[in-house]
Amino acid sequence: MKVVTVVGARPQFIKAAVVSHVLRRKHQEILVHTGQHFDYNMSEKFFEELDIPKPDYNLGISGGTHAEMTGRMMMAIEKVLLAEKPDCLLVYGDTNSTLAAALAAAKLHIPVCHVEAGARTHSCTNPEELNRICTDHISSLLLASTASGMEEMEKENLGERAVLVGDPMYDAFVIYSRKYKPGDISLRLLSGGESSIPDAFYYLTCHREENTGRDADLQEIFKAMEQLDAPVVYPVHPRNQERAKRLAAEMQLKNIVLAEPVGYLESACMVLNAKKIVTDSGGLQREAFFAGKKCVTILPFVVWPETMAGNRNNLASPDAEDILAKLALEQVVESDYLPFGDGHAAEKIVDALDEMAENR
Incomplete structure:
Protein backbone atom coordinates (compact mmCIF):
# COMPACT_ATOMS: atom_id res chain seq x y z
CA MET A 1 0.00 0.00 0.00
CA LYS A 2 1.22 3.49 -0.87
CA VAL A 3 0.35 6.17 1.70
CA VAL A 4 0.87 9.92 1.36
CA THR A 5 1.23 11.54 4.78
CA VAL A 6 0.88 15.33 5.09
CA VAL A 7 2.27 17.24 8.08
CA GLY A 8 2.89 20.92 8.68
CA ALA A 9 3.06 21.76 12.39
CA ARG A 10 5.09 20.51 15.32
CA PRO A 11 2.34 18.39 17.00
CA GLN A 12 1.97 16.55 13.70
CA PHE A 13 5.72 15.91 13.51
CA ILE A 14 5.56 14.22 16.92
CA LYS A 15 2.69 11.94 15.88
CA ALA A 16 4.33 11.15 12.54
CA ALA A 17 7.53 10.21 14.36
CA VAL A 18 5.91 7.17 15.96
CA VAL A 19 3.42 6.27 13.21
CA SER A 20 5.84 6.52 10.28
CA HIS A 21 8.32 4.15 11.92
CA VAL A 22 5.60 1.50 12.22
CA LEU A 23 3.96 2.24 8.86
CA ARG A 24 7.21 1.90 6.91
CA ARG A 25 7.78 -1.63 8.17
CA LYS A 26 4.95 -2.79 5.91
CA HIS A 27 4.08 -0.05 3.42
CA GLN A 28 5.48 2.72 1.23
CA GLU A 29 5.05 6.18 2.73
CA ILE A 30 5.48 9.48 0.88
CA LEU A 31 5.96 12.25 3.44
CA VAL A 32 4.86 15.79 2.55
CA HIS A 33 5.80 18.79 4.74
CA THR A 34 3.67 21.82 3.87
CA GLY A 35 6.02 24.25 5.61
CA GLN A 36 3.32 25.68 7.91
CA HIS A 37 5.91 25.67 10.73
CA PHE A 38 9.14 26.76 9.07
CA ASP A 39 11.44 27.97 11.87
CA TYR A 40 14.34 25.57 12.58
CA ASN A 41 13.29 25.00 16.19
CA MET A 42 9.65 24.61 15.15
CA SER A 43 10.29 22.16 12.32
CA GLU A 44 13.67 20.87 11.19
CA LYS A 45 14.92 20.19 14.72
CA PHE A 46 11.92 17.94 15.35
CA PHE A 47 12.71 15.87 12.27
CA GLU A 48 16.33 15.50 13.40
CA GLU A 49 15.85 14.58 17.03
CA LEU A 50 12.85 12.27 16.49
CA ASP A 51 14.51 10.58 13.51
CA ILE A 52 11.53 11.33 11.27
CA PRO A 53 12.20 10.34 7.65
CA LYS A 54 13.23 13.27 5.49
CA PRO A 55 10.16 14.67 3.67
CA ASP A 56 9.83 13.61 0.06
CA TYR A 57 8.21 16.99 -0.64
CA ASN A 58 8.72 20.26 1.24
CA LEU A 59 6.16 22.73 -0.08
CA GLY A 60 7.47 25.79 1.78
CA ILE A 61 4.01 27.31 2.31
CA SER A 62 3.46 29.51 5.36
CA GLY A 63 2.03 32.91 6.21
CA GLY A 64 -1.01 34.76 4.91
CA THR A 65 -4.62 34.46 5.97
CA HIS A 66 -6.23 31.10 6.72
CA ALA A 67 -7.86 31.10 3.28
CA GLU A 68 -4.66 32.08 1.47
CA MET A 69 -2.60 29.44 3.22
CA THR A 70 -5.20 26.70 2.80
CA GLY A 71 -5.72 27.52 -0.87
CA ARG A 72 -2.01 27.49 -1.71
CA MET A 73 -1.56 24.23 0.14
CA MET A 74 -4.49 22.60 -1.68
CA MET A 75 -3.03 23.44 -5.08
CA ALA A 76 0.44 22.16 -4.16
CA ILE A 77 -0.82 18.99 -2.47
CA GLU A 78 -3.08 18.19 -5.42
CA LYS A 79 -0.01 18.14 -7.68
CA VAL A 80 1.73 15.71 -5.32
CA LEU A 81 -1.29 13.42 -5.19
CA LEU A 82 -1.66 13.42 -8.97
CA ALA A 83 2.02 12.53 -9.34
CA GLU A 84 2.15 9.87 -6.62
CA LYS A 85 -1.31 8.25 -7.05
CA PRO A 86 -1.46 6.92 -3.47
CA ASP A 87 -3.89 4.35 -2.12
CA CYS A 88 -4.78 6.69 0.74
CA LEU A 89 -3.92 9.97 2.46
CA LEU A 90 -2.98 10.13 6.15
CA VAL A 91 -3.44 13.39 8.06
CA TYR A 92 -3.16 14.42 11.71
CA GLY A 93 -5.00 16.88 13.90
CA ASP A 94 -6.63 20.14 12.92
CA THR A 95 -4.28 22.54 11.14
CA ASN A 96 -4.73 24.28 7.80
CA SER A 97 -2.35 21.64 6.41
CA THR A 98 -4.77 18.93 7.56
CA LEU A 99 -7.82 20.46 5.92
CA ALA A 100 -6.02 21.40 2.70
CA ALA A 101 -4.70 17.87 2.24
CA ALA A 102 -8.05 16.26 3.06
CA LEU A 103 -9.94 18.45 0.59
CA ALA A 104 -7.42 17.88 -2.18
CA ALA A 105 -7.51 14.10 -1.69
CA ALA A 106 -11.28 13.82 -1.35
CA LYS A 107 -11.82 15.70 -4.62
CA LEU A 108 -9.50 13.18 -6.30
CA HIS A 109 -11.44 10.27 -4.72
CA ILE A 110 -8.44 9.23 -2.62
CA PRO A 111 -9.50 7.82 0.79
CA VAL A 112 -8.64 10.16 3.65
CA CYS A 113 -7.57 8.71 7.02
CA HIS A 114 -7.75 11.21 9.88
CA VAL A 115 -5.77 10.65 13.07
CA GLU A 116 -7.18 12.45 16.15
CA ALA A 117 -10.68 12.37 14.69
CA GLY A 118 -13.68 13.38 16.78
CA ALA A 119 -11.95 15.98 18.94
CA ARG A 120 -14.39 18.83 19.53
CA THR A 121 -14.29 22.12 21.43
CA HIS A 122 -17.81 23.20 20.33
CA SER A 123 -16.40 26.64 19.61
CA CYS A 124 -16.61 27.60 15.96
CA THR A 125 -14.75 30.85 16.67
CA ASN A 126 -11.72 28.56 16.90
CA PRO A 127 -10.38 28.00 13.36
CA GLU A 128 -9.03 24.56 14.25
CA GLU A 129 -12.55 23.44 15.14
CA LEU A 130 -13.70 24.16 11.60
CA ASN A 131 -10.69 22.29 10.21
CA ARG A 132 -11.30 19.18 12.28
CA ILE A 133 -15.05 19.04 11.64
CA CYS A 134 -14.67 19.42 7.88
CA THR A 135 -11.83 16.88 7.76
CA ASP A 136 -13.83 14.31 9.72
CA HIS A 137 -16.85 14.61 7.42
CA ILE A 138 -14.87 13.98 4.24
CA SER A 139 -12.66 11.20 5.66
CA SER A 140 -13.10 7.53 4.88
CA LEU A 141 -11.42 6.33 8.09
CA LEU A 142 -11.68 8.19 11.39
CA LEU A 143 -9.05 7.26 13.97
CA ALA A 144 -10.03 8.53 17.41
CA SER A 145 -7.58 9.12 20.26
CA THR A 146 -10.17 8.93 23.04
CA ALA A 147 -13.59 7.53 23.90
CA SER A 148 -15.01 11.07 23.94
CA GLY A 149 -13.90 11.44 20.30
CA MET A 150 -15.85 8.31 19.45
CA GLU A 151 -18.91 9.70 21.24
CA GLU A 152 -18.72 12.98 19.33
CA MET A 153 -18.58 11.14 16.01
CA GLU A 154 -21.58 9.01 16.95
CA LYS A 155 -23.52 12.24 17.50
CA GLU A 156 -22.57 13.35 13.97
CA ASN A 157 -23.48 9.97 12.41
CA LEU A 158 -19.83 9.18 11.70
CA GLY A 159 -19.54 6.17 13.99
CA GLU A 160 -19.47 3.55 11.24
CA ARG A 161 -16.20 5.01 9.92
CA ALA A 162 -14.58 5.45 13.34
CA VAL A 163 -12.02 3.31 15.18
CA LEU A 164 -10.64 3.96 18.68
CA VAL A 165 -6.85 3.63 18.45
CA GLY A 166 -5.47 5.79 21.28
CA ASP A 167 -3.24 8.84 21.08
CA PRO A 168 0.10 8.65 19.23
CA MET A 169 1.17 11.67 21.30
CA TYR A 170 1.11 9.32 24.30
CA ASP A 171 3.19 6.77 22.37
CA ALA A 172 5.76 9.49 21.69
CA PHE A 173 5.82 10.69 25.29
CA VAL A 174 6.42 7.16 26.56
CA ILE A 175 9.27 6.65 24.08
CA TYR A 176 10.99 10.04 24.12
CA SER A 177 10.23 11.93 27.34
CA ARG A 178 13.19 10.63 29.35
CA LYS A 179 15.82 11.00 26.64
CA TYR A 180 17.02 14.29 28.18
CA LYS A 181 17.74 15.36 31.75
CA ALA A 328 -3.49 26.61 43.47
CA LEU A 329 -6.15 23.89 43.06
CA GLU A 330 -4.96 20.47 44.22
CA GLN A 331 -5.00 17.74 41.61
CA VAL A 332 -5.90 14.09 42.09
CA VAL A 333 -3.87 11.64 40.01
CA GLU A 334 -5.26 8.14 39.56
CA SER A 335 -2.57 5.90 38.10
CA ASP A 336 -5.06 3.49 36.52
CA TYR A 337 -6.87 6.26 34.59
CA LEU A 338 -5.46 5.92 31.04
CA PRO A 339 -7.92 7.60 28.65
CA PHE A 340 -5.32 8.09 25.88
CA GLY A 341 -4.59 4.42 25.31
CA ASP A 342 -1.83 2.00 26.16
CA GLY A 343 1.10 3.54 24.27
CA HIS A 344 0.55 1.42 21.16
CA ALA A 345 -1.63 3.75 19.08
CA ALA A 346 0.80 3.69 16.13
CA GLU A 347 0.39 -0.07 15.68
CA LYS A 348 -3.39 0.24 15.92
CA ILE A 349 -3.42 3.03 13.33
CA VAL A 350 -1.51 0.88 10.85
CA ASP A 351 -3.77 -2.09 11.59
CA ALA A 352 -6.81 0.09 10.84
CA LEU A 353 -5.26 1.23 7.56
CA ASP A 354 -4.64 -2.42 6.61
CA GLU A 355 -8.23 -3.36 7.40
CA MET A 356 -9.56 -0.46 5.34
CA ALA A 357 -7.42 -1.54 2.39
CA GLU A 358 -8.59 -5.14 2.66
CA ASN A 359 -12.26 -4.09 2.68
CA ARG A 360 -12.09 -1.79 -0.34
Whole structure:
Protein backbone atom coordinates (compact mmCIF):
# COMPACT_ATOMS: atom_id res chain seq x y z
CA MET A 1 0.00 0.00 0.00
CA LYS A 2 1.22 3.49 -0.87
CA VAL A 3 0.35 6.17 1.70
CA VAL A 4 0.87 9.92 1.36
CA THR A 5 1.23 11.54 4.78
CA VAL A 6 0.88 15.33 5.09
CA VAL A 7 2.27 17.24 8.08
CA GLY A 8 2.89 20.92 8.68
CA ALA A 9 3.06 21.76 12.39
CA ARG A 10 5.09 20.51 15.32
CA PRO A 11 2.34 18.39 17.00
CA GLN A 12 1.97 16.55 13.70
CA PHE A 13 5.72 15.91 13.51
CA ILE A 14 5.56 14.22 16.92
CA LYS A 15 2.69 11.94 15.88
CA ALA A 16 4.33 11.15 12.54
CA ALA A 17 7.53 10.21 14.36
CA VAL A 18 5.91 7.17 15.96
CA VAL A 19 3.42 6.27 13.21
CA SER A 20 5.84 6.52 10.28
CA HIS A 21 8.32 4.15 11.92
CA VAL A 22 5.60 1.50 12.22
CA LEU A 23 3.96 2.24 8.86
CA ARG A 24 7.21 1.90 6.91
CA ARG A 25 7.78 -1.63 8.17
CA LYS A 26 4.95 -2.79 5.91
CA HIS A 27 4.08 -0.05 3.42
CA GLN A 28 5.48 2.72 1.23
CA GLU A 29 5.05 6.18 2.73
CA ILE A 30 5.48 9.48 0.88
CA LEU A 31 5.96 12.25 3.44
CA VAL A 32 4.86 15.79 2.55
CA HIS A 33 5.80 18.79 4.74
CA THR A 34 3.67 21.82 3.87
CA GLY A 35 6.02 24.25 5.61
CA GLN A 36 3.32 25.68 7.91
CA HIS A 37 5.91 25.67 10.73
CA PHE A 38 9.14 26.76 9.07
CA ASP A 39 11.44 27.97 11.87
CA TYR A 40 14.34 25.57 12.58
CA ASN A 41 13.29 25.00 16.19
CA MET A 42 9.65 24.61 15.15
CA SER A 43 10.29 22.16 12.32
CA GLU A 44 13.67 20.87 11.19
CA LYS A 45 14.92 20.19 14.72
CA PHE A 46 11.92 17.94 15.35
CA PHE A 47 12.71 15.87 12.27
CA GLU A 48 16.33 15.50 13.40
CA GLU A 49 15.85 14.58 17.03
CA LEU A 50 12.85 12.27 16.49
CA ASP A 51 14.51 10.58 13.51
CA ILE A 52 11.53 11.33 11.27
CA PRO A 53 12.20 10.34 7.65
CA LYS A 54 13.23 13.27 5.49
CA PRO A 55 10.16 14.67 3.67
CA ASP A 56 9.83 13.61 0.06
CA TYR A 57 8.21 16.99 -0.64
CA ASN A 58 8.72 20.26 1.24
CA LEU A 59 6.16 22.73 -0.08
CA GLY A 60 7.47 25.79 1.78
CA ILE A 61 4.01 27.31 2.31
CA SER A 62 3.46 29.51 5.36
CA GLY A 63 2.03 32.91 6.21
CA GLY A 64 -1.01 34.76 4.91
CA THR A 65 -4.62 34.46 5.97
CA HIS A 66 -6.23 31.10 6.72
CA ALA A 67 -7.86 31.10 3.28
CA GLU A 68 -4.66 32.08 1.47
CA MET A 69 -2.60 29.44 3.22
CA THR A 70 -5.20 26.70 2.80
CA GLY A 71 -5.72 27.52 -0.87
CA ARG A 72 -2.01 27.49 -1.71
CA MET A 73 -1.56 24.23 0.14
CA MET A 74 -4.49 22.60 -1.68
CA MET A 75 -3.03 23.44 -5.08
CA ALA A 76 0.44 22.16 -4.16
CA ILE A 77 -0.82 18.99 -2.47
CA GLU A 78 -3.08 18.19 -5.42
CA LYS A 79 -0.01 18.14 -7.68
CA VAL A 80 1.73 15.71 -5.32
CA LEU A 81 -1.29 13.42 -5.19
CA LEU A 82 -1.66 13.42 -8.97
CA ALA A 83 2.02 12.53 -9.34
CA GLU A 84 2.15 9.87 -6.62
CA LYS A 85 -1.31 8.25 -7.05
CA PRO A 86 -1.46 6.92 -3.47
CA ASP A 87 -3.89 4.35 -2.12
CA CYS A 88 -4.78 6.69 0.74
CA LEU A 89 -3.92 9.97 2.46
CA LEU A 90 -2.98 10.13 6.15
CA VAL A 91 -3.44 13.39 8.06
CA TYR A 92 -3.16 14.42 11.71
CA GLY A 93 -5.00 16.88 13.90
CA ASP A 94 -6.63 20.14 12.92
CA THR A 95 -4.28 22.54 11.14
CA ASN A 96 -4.73 24.28 7.80
CA SER A 97 -2.35 21.64 6.41
CA THR A 98 -4.77 18.93 7.56
CA LEU A 99 -7.82 20.46 5.92
CA ALA A 100 -6.02 21.40 2.70
CA ALA A 101 -4.70 17.87 2.24
CA ALA A 102 -8.05 16.26 3.06
CA LEU A 103 -9.94 18.45 0.59
CA ALA A 104 -7.42 17.88 -2.18
CA ALA A 105 -7.51 14.10 -1.69
CA ALA A 106 -11.28 13.82 -1.35
CA LYS A 107 -11.82 15.70 -4.62
CA LEU A 108 -9.50 13.18 -6.30
CA HIS A 109 -11.44 10.27 -4.72
CA ILE A 110 -8.44 9.23 -2.62
CA PRO A 111 -9.50 7.82 0.79
CA VAL A 112 -8.64 10.16 3.65
CA CYS A 113 -7.57 8.71 7.02
CA HIS A 114 -7.75 11.21 9.88
CA VAL A 115 -5.77 10.65 13.07
CA GLU A 116 -7.18 12.45 16.15
CA ALA A 117 -10.68 12.37 14.69
CA GLY A 118 -13.68 13.38 16.78
CA ALA A 119 -11.95 15.98 18.94
CA ARG A 120 -14.39 18.83 19.53
CA THR A 121 -14.29 22.12 21.43
CA HIS A 122 -17.81 23.20 20.33
CA SER A 123 -16.40 26.64 19.61
CA CYS A 124 -16.61 27.60 15.96
CA THR A 125 -14.75 30.85 16.67
CA ASN A 126 -11.72 28.56 16.90
CA PRO A 127 -10.38 28.00 13.36
CA GLU A 128 -9.03 24.56 14.25
CA GLU A 129 -12.55 23.44 15.14
CA LEU A 130 -13.70 24.16 11.60
CA ASN A 131 -10.69 22.29 10.21
CA ARG A 132 -11.30 19.18 12.28
CA ILE A 133 -15.05 19.04 11.64
CA CYS A 134 -14.67 19.42 7.88
CA THR A 135 -11.83 16.88 7.76
CA ASP A 136 -13.83 14.31 9.72
CA HIS A 137 -16.85 14.61 7.42
CA ILE A 138 -14.87 13.98 4.24
CA SER A 139 -12.66 11.20 5.66
CA SER A 140 -13.10 7.53 4.88
CA LEU A 141 -11.42 6.33 8.09
CA LEU A 142 -11.68 8.19 11.39
CA LEU A 143 -9.05 7.26 13.97
CA ALA A 144 -10.03 8.53 17.41
CA SER A 145 -7.58 9.12 20.26
CA THR A 146 -10.17 8.93 23.04
CA ALA A 147 -13.59 7.53 23.90
CA SER A 148 -15.01 11.07 23.94
CA GLY A 149 -13.90 11.44 20.30
CA MET A 150 -15.85 8.31 19.45
CA GLU A 151 -18.91 9.70 21.24
CA GLU A 152 -18.72 12.98 19.33
CA MET A 153 -18.58 11.14 16.01
CA GLU A 154 -21.58 9.01 16.95
CA LYS A 155 -23.52 12.24 17.50
CA GLU A 156 -22.57 13.35 13.97
CA ASN A 157 -23.48 9.97 12.41
CA LEU A 158 -19.83 9.18 11.70
CA GLY A 159 -19.54 6.17 13.99
CA GLU A 160 -19.47 3.55 11.24
CA ARG A 161 -16.20 5.01 9.92
CA ALA A 162 -14.58 5.45 13.34
CA VAL A 163 -12.02 3.31 15.18
CA LEU A 164 -10.64 3.96 18.68
CA VAL A 165 -6.85 3.63 18.45
CA GLY A 166 -5.47 5.79 21.28
CA ASP A 167 -3.24 8.84 21.08
CA PRO A 168 0.10 8.65 19.23
CA MET A 169 1.17 11.67 21.30
CA TYR A 170 1.11 9.32 24.30
CA ASP A 171 3.19 6.77 22.37
CA ALA A 172 5.76 9.49 21.69
CA PHE A 173 5.82 10.69 25.29
CA VAL A 174 6.42 7.16 26.56
CA ILE A 175 9.27 6.65 24.08
CA TYR A 176 10.99 10.04 24.12
CA SER A 177 10.23 11.93 27.34
CA ARG A 178 13.19 10.63 29.35
CA LYS A 179 15.82 11.00 26.64
CA TYR A 180 17.02 14.29 28.18
CA LYS A 181 17.74 15.36 31.75
CA PRO A 182 17.39 19.04 32.78
CA GLY A 183 21.17 19.38 32.89
CA ASP A 184 21.33 18.46 29.20
CA ILE A 185 19.32 21.52 28.18
CA SER A 186 20.78 24.91 27.33
CA LEU A 187 18.17 27.61 26.69
CA ARG A 188 18.93 30.24 24.05
CA LEU A 189 17.68 33.46 25.62
CA LEU A 190 15.83 36.11 23.63
CA SER A 191 18.04 38.68 25.33
CA GLY A 192 21.13 36.92 23.98
CA GLY A 193 23.35 34.26 25.48
CA GLU A 194 22.36 30.95 27.01
CA SER A 195 21.02 29.67 30.31
CA SER A 196 20.61 26.33 32.02
CA ILE A 197 17.26 25.12 33.36
CA PRO A 198 16.65 26.31 36.96
CA ASP A 199 16.58 23.60 39.65
CA ALA A 200 12.92 24.41 40.31
CA PHE A 201 10.76 26.04 37.64
CA TYR A 202 7.34 26.42 36.05
CA TYR A 203 6.86 25.82 32.33
CA LEU A 204 4.83 28.28 30.23
CA THR A 205 3.86 27.96 26.58
CA CYS A 206 1.58 30.57 25.09
CA HIS A 207 1.21 31.10 21.36
CA ARG A 208 -2.46 31.45 20.39
CA GLU A 209 -3.56 34.73 18.86
CA GLU A 210 -6.30 35.18 21.47
CA ASN A 211 -3.65 35.25 24.24
CA THR A 212 -0.75 36.95 22.48
CA GLY A 213 -2.42 39.29 19.98
CA ARG A 214 -3.03 42.08 22.50
CA ASP A 215 -0.78 43.59 25.14
CA ALA A 216 -3.50 43.41 27.81
CA ASP A 217 -3.91 39.61 27.70
CA LEU A 218 -0.22 38.77 27.67
CA GLN A 219 0.38 41.32 30.45
CA GLU A 220 -2.09 39.49 32.68
CA ILE A 221 -0.41 36.16 31.99
CA PHE A 222 2.98 37.70 32.77
CA LYS A 223 1.61 39.23 36.00
CA ALA A 224 0.58 35.79 37.19
CA MET A 225 3.90 34.22 36.26
CA GLU A 226 5.80 36.99 38.04
CA GLN A 227 4.12 36.04 41.35
CA LEU A 228 5.08 32.37 41.34
CA ASP A 229 7.61 30.95 43.80
CA ALA A 230 10.13 29.78 41.18
CA PRO A 231 11.34 30.99 37.77
CA VAL A 232 9.08 30.47 34.76
CA VAL A 233 10.65 29.11 31.57
CA TYR A 234 8.83 30.50 28.50
CA PRO A 235 10.01 29.40 25.03
CA VAL A 236 8.42 32.06 22.82
CA HIS A 237 6.87 31.40 19.41
CA PRO A 238 8.68 33.42 16.70
CA ARG A 239 5.63 35.53 15.85
CA ASN A 240 5.23 36.61 19.48
CA GLN A 241 8.84 37.38 20.36
CA GLU A 242 8.79 41.10 19.69
CA ARG A 243 5.73 41.68 21.89
CA ALA A 244 7.03 39.40 24.66
CA LYS A 245 10.40 41.14 24.81
CA ARG A 246 8.84 44.61 24.78
CA LEU A 247 6.37 43.78 27.58
CA ALA A 248 9.06 42.09 29.65
CA ALA A 249 11.13 45.28 29.49
CA GLU A 250 8.19 47.60 30.18
CA MET A 251 6.99 45.49 33.13
CA GLN A 252 10.56 44.95 34.42
CA LEU A 253 9.93 41.23 34.72
CA LYS A 254 12.42 39.26 36.82
CA ASN A 255 10.81 35.82 37.17
CA ILE A 256 10.22 34.89 33.52
CA VAL A 257 12.96 33.37 31.35
CA LEU A 258 12.21 34.26 27.71
CA ALA A 259 13.83 31.73 25.40
CA GLU A 260 13.85 30.63 21.78
CA PRO A 261 11.54 27.71 20.91
CA VAL A 262 12.81 24.33 22.05
CA GLY A 263 12.74 20.91 20.44
CA TYR A 264 10.43 18.10 21.45
CA LEU A 265 12.96 16.24 23.60
CA GLU A 266 13.76 19.42 25.53
CA SER A 267 10.10 20.28 25.95
CA ALA A 268 9.16 16.78 27.12
CA CYS A 269 11.98 16.90 29.67
CA MET A 270 10.72 20.24 30.98
CA VAL A 271 7.17 18.88 31.25
CA LEU A 272 8.46 15.98 33.36
CA ASN A 273 10.52 18.21 35.64
CA ALA A 274 8.44 21.39 35.99
CA LYS A 275 6.58 22.18 39.19
CA LYS A 276 3.43 23.03 37.23
CA ILE A 277 2.51 23.98 33.68
CA VAL A 278 0.61 26.89 32.11
CA THR A 279 -0.23 26.58 28.43
CA ASP A 280 -2.67 27.27 25.61
CA SER A 281 -1.47 24.25 23.62
CA GLY A 282 -3.66 21.23 22.99
CA GLY A 283 -0.58 19.03 22.83
CA LEU A 284 1.20 20.31 25.92
CA GLN A 285 -1.86 19.99 28.16
CA ARG A 286 -1.96 16.29 27.20
CA GLU A 287 1.76 15.91 27.91
CA ALA A 288 1.26 17.49 31.33
CA PHE A 289 -1.48 14.92 31.92
CA PHE A 290 0.82 12.07 30.80
CA ALA A 291 3.48 13.31 33.24
CA GLY A 292 1.05 13.74 36.14
CA LYS A 293 1.73 17.47 36.34
CA LYS A 294 -0.80 20.09 37.36
CA CYS A 295 -1.78 22.17 34.31
CA VAL A 296 -3.70 25.40 33.74
CA THR A 297 -4.89 25.96 30.18
CA ILE A 298 -5.56 29.56 29.14
CA LEU A 299 -8.47 28.96 26.80
CA PRO A 300 -12.25 29.58 26.97
CA PHE A 301 -13.11 26.02 25.88
CA VAL A 302 -12.17 22.46 26.78
CA VAL A 303 -9.98 20.77 24.17
CA TRP A 304 -9.35 17.41 25.87
CA PRO A 305 -12.05 16.68 28.50
CA GLU A 306 -10.13 13.63 29.70
CA THR A 307 -7.40 15.88 31.12
CA MET A 308 -9.86 17.79 33.29
CA ALA A 309 -10.49 14.92 35.73
CA GLY A 310 -9.45 15.49 39.32
CA ASN A 311 -8.36 19.10 38.72
CA ARG A 312 -5.41 17.81 36.73
CA ASN A 313 -6.14 20.50 34.14
CA ASN A 314 -8.22 23.65 34.65
CA LEU A 315 -9.29 26.34 32.24
CA ALA A 316 -8.40 29.95 33.03
CA SER A 317 -8.97 33.29 31.33
CA PRO A 318 -6.02 35.59 30.57
CA ASP A 319 -6.43 37.14 34.01
CA ALA A 320 -3.71 37.00 36.66
CA GLU A 321 -6.00 36.25 39.60
CA ASP A 322 -7.84 33.50 37.72
CA ILE A 323 -4.61 31.84 36.59
CA LEU A 324 -3.13 31.88 40.10
CA ALA A 325 -6.37 30.57 41.64
CA LYS A 326 -6.49 27.65 39.19
CA LEU A 327 -2.80 26.84 39.73
CA ALA A 328 -3.49 26.61 43.47
CA LEU A 329 -6.15 23.89 43.06
CA GLU A 330 -4.96 20.47 44.22
CA GLN A 331 -5.00 17.74 41.61
CA VAL A 332 -5.90 14.09 42.09
CA VAL A 333 -3.87 11.64 40.01
CA GLU A 334 -5.26 8.14 39.56
CA SER A 335 -2.57 5.90 38.10
CA ASP A 336 -5.06 3.49 36.52
CA TYR A 337 -6.87 6.26 34.59
CA LEU A 338 -5.46 5.92 31.04
CA PRO A 339 -7.92 7.60 28.65
CA PHE A 340 -5.32 8.09 25.88
CA GLY A 341 -4.59 4.42 25.31
CA ASP A 342 -1.83 2.00 26.16
CA GLY A 343 1.10 3.54 24.27
CA HIS A 344 0.55 1.42 21.16
CA ALA A 345 -1.63 3.75 19.08
CA ALA A 346 0.80 3.69 16.13
CA GLU A 347 0.39 -0.07 15.68
CA LYS A 348 -3.39 0.24 15.92
CA ILE A 349 -3.42 3.03 13.33
CA VAL A 350 -1.51 0.88 10.85
CA ASP A 351 -3.77 -2.09 11.59
CA ALA A 352 -6.81 0.09 10.84
CA LEU A 353 -5.26 1.23 7.56
CA ASP A 354 -4.64 -2.42 6.61
CA GLU A 355 -8.23 -3.36 7.40
CA MET A 356 -9.56 -0.46 5.34
CA ALA A 357 -7.42 -1.54 2.39
CA GLU A 358 -8.59 -5.14 2.66
CA ASN A 359 -12.26 -4.09 2.68
CA ARG A 360 -12.09 -1.79 -0.34
